Amino acid sequence: MANYYDLAELMFPDITKTVDDLENEYPVRQLPEGAQVTRFAPSPTGFLHTGSLFTALVGYKYAKQSGGIYMFRLEDTDTKRTIAGSADDLIVQLANFGIVSDEGYFPEGDKGAYGPYQQSKRRDIYRTVIKHLVQEGKAYADFCTPEDLEKIRAYQEANKILPGYYGEFARDRNLTPDEQIEKIKAGMPYVVRYKSNGDHNRKVAFTDAIRGKIEIQENDVDVVILKGDGLPTYHFAHVVDDHFMRTTVVSRGEEWIPSTPIHLDLFRALGWKPTKYAHLPVIMKLDNGNKRKLSKRKDPEAAVSFFIESGYPAKGLLVYLMNIANSNFEDWTMQSKDYDISHFQFTWNKMSLDGALFDIDKLAYFCREVLGKEHADTILPAATEWAKVYDPKLYAKIEKDPAFLARIINIDKDKPNPRKDYAKYSDIEPITRFFFDEDYAEIKKAGLPFNEKFDNAFIKDFLKKASEEMTYGVDESTWFNSVKELAAKNGFATNNKEYKANPELFKGNVADAAELIRIALTCSKNSPNLHEVIDILGKDRVVDRLLNAID
RNA sequence: GGCCCUGUCGUCAAGCGGUUAAGACACCGCCCUCUCAAGGCGGGUUCCCGGGUUCGAAUCCCGGCAGGGUCACCA
Numbered sequence: 374m375a376n377y378y379d380l381a382e383l384m385f386p387d388i389t390k391t392v393d394d395l396e397n398e399y400p401v402r403q404l405p406e407g408a409q410v411t412r413f414a415p416s417p418t419g420f421l422h423t424g425s426l427f428t429a430l431v432g433y434k435y436a437k438q439s440g441g442i443y444m445f446r447l448e449d450t451d452t453k454r455t456i457a458g459s460a461d462d463l464i465v466q467l468a469n470f471g472i473v474s475d476e477g478y479f480p481e482g483d484k485g486a487y488g489p490y491q492q493s494k495r496r497d498i499y500r501t502v503i504k505h506l507v508q509e510g511k512a513y514a515d516f517c518t519p520e521d522l523e524k525i526r527a528y529q530e531a532n533k534i535l536p537g538y539y540g541e542f543a544r545d546r547n548l549t550p551d552e553q554i555e556k557i558k559a560g561m562p563y564v565v566r567y568k569s570n571g572d573h574n575r576k577v578a579f580t581d582a583i584r585g586k587i588e589i590q591e592n593d594v595d596v597v598i599l600k601g602d603g604l605p606t607y608h609f610a611h612v613v614d615d616h617f618m619r620t621t622v623v624s625r626g627e628e629w630i631p632s633t634p635i636h637l638d639l640f641r642a643l644g645w646k647p648t649k650y651a652h653l654p655v656i657m658k659l660d661n662g663n664k665r666k667l668s669k670r671k672d673p674e675a676a677v678s679f680f681i682e683s684g685y686p687a688k689g690l691l692v693y694l695m696n697i698a699n700s701n702f703e704d705w706t707m708q709s710k711d712y713d714i715s716h717f718q719f720t721w722n723k724m725s726l727d728g729a730l731f732d733i734d735k736l737a738y739f740c741r742e743v744l745g746k747e748h749a750d751t752i753l754p755a756a757t758e759w760a761k762v763y764d765p766k767l768y769a770k771i772e773k774d775p776a777f778l779a780r781i782i783n784i785d786k787d788k789p790n791p792r793k794d795y796a797k798y799s800d801i802e803p804i805t806r807f808f809f810d811e812d813y814a815e816i817k818k819a820g821l822p823f824n825e826k827f828d829n830a831f832i833k834d835f836l837k838k839a840s841e842e843m844t845y846g847v848d849e850s851t852w853f854n855s856v857k858e859l860a861a862k863n864g865f866a867t868n869n870k871e872y873k874a875n876p877e878l879f880k881g882n883v884a885d886a887a888e889l890i891r892i893a894l895t896c897s898k899n900s901p902n903l904h905e906v907i908d909i910l911g912k913d914r915v916v917d918r919l920l921n922a923i924d
Numbered sequence: 925g926g927c928c929c930u931g932u933c934g935u936c937a938a939g940c941g942g943u944u945a946a947g948a949c950a951c952c953g954c955c956c957u958c959u960c961a962a963g964g965c966g967g968g969u970u971c972c973c974g975g976g977u978u979c980g981a982a983u984c985c986c987g988g989c990a991g992g993g994u995c996a997c998c999a
Contacts, residue, residue, distance in 0.1 A: 414999095415999090416998080416999055418998090418999080448999065450998090450999080451998050451999065453998085454998065454999080515997095517997095519997085522996090522997090533925075533926095535925095535926060535927090535995080536926095536995065537995070564997050566997095584929075584930095587928075587929080588928090589927070589928060590926090590927060590928090594995090596996095597996080597997050599997085600997040601997055602997080604997095606996090606997070606998085606999085607998075607999050608999095610999095611999095626993095627928095627929065627930095627992090627993070628992095628993055628994065628999095629993095629994090629999095630928060630929065630993075630994080631927070631928055631929090631993070631994040631995070632994075632995085633928095652929085654929090654930085655992080655993080657991095657992080659934095659935090663991075663992095664991060664992065665991095665992080666992085666993090696936075696948090697936075700936080700937055700938070701938085703936080703937085703947080703948055703949095704938090704947070704948085707947085707948080725930095725936080725937075726929075726930060726931095727929080727930040727931070727991090727992080728930085728992070728993095729935085729936060729937095730935060730936080732935055732936065732949070732950085734935080734949060734950055735935075735936065735948080735949045735950080737949095738948085738949055738950085739949095741961095741962095745962080785961085785962080788962085789962095789963085790961095790962045790963045791961095791962070792960090792961050792962055793961065793962060794960090794961060794962090853958075856958075857958095860958095869957090882958090883958060884957085884958050884959070885958090886958080887958035887959070888958075888959065890958085891958075891959060891960095892959095895959095897959090897960085898959060898960080899959055899960035899961085900959065900960065901959095901960070901961075902958090902959095902960095902961095903958065903959080904958095
């Protein structure tokens with residue numbers, strides 16, 4: 374009569390290592406007190422999801438601020454869904470956000486002593502552990518076909534019994550080693566299942582770093598741990614990997630809460646100490662009055678690339694996500710006037726418990742704040758990189774005369790309340806168009822929006838005088854005094870009170886006069902500080918525009 | 925359906941038995957002002973509902989309800 378060891382040997386003849394060997398190979402890390410080991414473990418199944426960036430950010434931040442290790446592990450066990458190239462893409466995208474792992478998978482090869490960091494390359498680690506489980510009688514070969522499983526489920530559904538492969542419904546869980554050996558030898562395909570001894574009527578409790586104590590029914594399902602293709606399922610890979618990689622905190626989406634009992638069950642069966650868990654809220658979206666997870670299919674903002682393509686600065690998105698992650702972060706930014714998240718102390722208990730609706734207005738606000746603090750010396754290089762790919766028009770302008778654009782971007786930057794014109798790099802081109810002669814000519818064709826109370830002859834005459842009498846190359850108040858003088862000579866009031874008292878005495882107030890000049894120079898009733906605009910355009914161009922505004 | 929998570933302005937939220945229930949975004953108004961942006965000031969039926977405990981409940985307890993998640997050889 375065969376025993377479990379014989380069975381294990383038949384299933385994994387090539388495995389000579391033991392679990393103890395693995396323990397020695399991946400020793401407990403020697404880290405300073407309090408240092409945390411976290412990981413971001415995506416599947417290479419597509420683009421970087423906004424929710425994934427959030428998860429990665431939290432793990433990265435938590436490890437870094439504790440002086441610990443942040444790892445990147447590729448969970449590529451679902452070969453059907455794997456998309457070629459997406460793993461490397463994930464790495465590149467994360468790097469754009471400054472999230473670079475200390476250890477893990479890299480396109481050029483793994484880094485770190487706890488690898489491989491790609492689950493498909495850890496086959497023998499999983500098989501070693503499973504061999505051990507089989508030897509102990511804690512795992513078994515299950516020969517059910519999809520049709521068999523379907524039958525079980527149909528029966529359970531018809532009888533309103535909890536669905537699943539457990540207890541009496543786990544058809545193959547009591548097969549003897551001999552029976553299993555016989556079927557394997559007969560060439561029957563099988564998966565390996567964990568033989569749970571959990572009780573559905575009891576509860577397990579664990580302490581979630583964010584939510585506190587969570588109590589759920591114990592797992593009693595004999596989950597698949599090794600699939601037919603020889604790769605492990607998530608449940609098993611998570612437990613094995615995070616044990617041998619010596620992860621201290623597993624941060625993952627809250628959709629994993631219901632399966633945590635499985636993981637705890639597995640840890641227990643293996644005699645390992647479970648990791649701490651932090652189940653993160655999921656970013657949501659309002660759809661027809663209902664909240665739902667950001668959807669890859671329906672929501673462009675589900676893809677991080679959407680923000681990059683749209684020209685949002687990476688730092689702005691990071692700040693927004695940190696604002697979702699920790700409720701005190703925003704207060705901190707206001708007090709410290711700092712948007713550098715590396716200076717912020719992240720904590721689990723300041724994390725909100727329910728999924729935030731993605732708020733693009735708030736994102737834009739943070740982006741304006743972030744860009745508002747920066748000068749052309751940092752904005753321009755980033756904008757150039759962006760424009761190179763997504764905005765050829767802007768790119769051409771920057772290439773032609775970077776200094777000119779730099780001056781435009783720096784308008785009012787050193788004032789106490791700097792302008793916050795740009796939320797994203799794509800805002801730059803439309804806002805600054807009028808500075809460029811070709812664009813100016815183009816916009817002008819559509820007509821200049823002069824105030825109808827002035828006739829063309831008057832405007833033409835006034836602008837001609839302006840071109841001659843305005844002072845150039847002087848400070849703002851000197852310049853504006855010359856505008857006031859000009860306005861007064863042409864029948865405008867020079868201050869608002871005077872004008873409001875007796876409007877019939879004047880052609881308009883000084884604002885109206887300035888507006889004529891503004892429109893002539895910018896084609897618009899709105900513009901940044903006119904003095905700076907004039908300064909940047911230069912006298913020749915200003916005079917030209919003033920003289921030719923009306924033709 | 926079972927189980928789990930979560931319910932405070934439109935959105936993000938502070939709150940931990942006694943508060944005029946902070947703050948931020950968005951919106952509206954005013955101020956500043958040569959326009960816009962920025963900035964300043966102000967505005968709005970916000971504690972899911974019903975019981976209970978208590979002198980007193982957004983806060984504690986019970987029961988509902990709502991939203992979300994999960995029940996795969998996917999993660």
